[in-house]
Amino acid sequence: MLWVAVGLTFVAILVVAGALVYAFAPGEFPIADRLSRLWQPLAAQRKVSFRERQTQKAAQVLSDVGKLLPSSKDLSATKLMLVRAGYRRPEAIMALRGAKVLLPIVFAIIVYVSGLTNSNNGVFVWILALVAGFLLPDMWLSRRVRKRQTILRKALPDALDLLVVCIEAGLGLDQAFMRVSQELRITHPELCGELDLVNAQIRVGRTRIESMRELASRTGVDDIKALVAMLIQTDRFGTSVSQSLRVHADDMRMKRRQRAEEAAAKTPVKMVPPLVFFIFPALFVVILGPAIITIFRQFIGMHQ
Structure with missing residues (x-):
């Protein structure tokens, strides 16, 4: 039973990680995308890619789930955010509502299968999973809006x-x-x-x-x-x-x-966390490691 739980947890984490990479990763390199648009004929440009077809199917499923919920009166702010993100289709609002329903359920299943709810903080883990699943669509939508506004x-x-x-x-x-x-x-x-x-x-x-x-x-x-x-x-x-x-x-x-000068000025500050947490520790291990081992051996030899 333990191995089954471990296997299901691994599969759930893999699915969630793949979904996040699929959602946030860019589709193609900009140069390749521009060249393909320049050289491909118009009929080839209008062909829907495999990723777009799968995205449309997932959006249709989420929209069907969202239609089952009772209608809300004030959705103007959410509709405006969707339009600013580039989603003008009428079913976009329903897809977002469906995601807010399904993601908490998925996260709850993940934490239940992983056994995190069996600890002393089980109630806190349940609440955290539900809140994260409910807020993740809004966070993703805000990120899409900022990205499109930057473009x-x-x-x-x-x-x-x-x-x-x-x-x-x-x-x-x-x-x-x-x-x-x-x-x-x-x-x-x-x-x-x-x-x-x-x-x-x-x-x-x-x-x-x-x-x-x-x-x-x-x-x-x-x-x-x-x-x-x-x-x-x-x-x-x-x-x-x-x-x-x-x-x-x-x-x-x-x-x-x-803005370009401002972004260039922020670069040294953004480089500090990777240097402190990833590069400097490795350098310290490589530089100070042999010296620490030598000192430790001499210290043991003195007590023997």
Whole structure:
């Protein structure tokens, strides 16, 4: 019976570790992904990969579980977080709710099979497993939102430079958005998707100001909010769009350079924990180990 429990615990830990790696690991290398998009035909680009198919199946299962729960009244904040993470499908909210139901059950089974609940802190382990399973989907969603916002923030300066070129070449603002979306579709697909959505909303009859404000709310990126505010003021007061965009693009480039300098300045601080906990102990063992062994042998010889 003990060997069965040990085996089930090993399998459960392996499954959880594989799921975490599958969820958080990047799909492909960026260079290989860009080359594949450049050289593959359009039909090959639209083929759904094996990983995407499995993800869709898992999302469908979680969505079915979430639909069994009673509906909640206030889900606007969760829907906004899902949209900012890039999940606009209606069943995304149900999949998240289903994950909050299934993960506590999975974690409870793991701690029960592993025998951790048989100790004196069994109640604490139960509570910890349930709380971790319930909070893990929200933590994952927050991480996805931050990652996507970082991608949009890095793509914005390039889009602004191209937008200035299009405006100065004689295109209108809506046509410039469409042209930027076409040109940057390979390098910055996330930002192009947002611009396509803005153009689609304008084509169906929504005003440009409403679409831009929804873009700022949908992304939650401060740089995009500043761009939207600048475009709304330009449209309202009739100032030059190209000149305003050029000044704003210069400001975005300066901010990107400052962020790079800030990240470079943080590098030595981030290197301290690996050095202290992994590299320095190994160095101490290699350098001081022989000396300690020699001193210990001499000390034993003196007492013999």
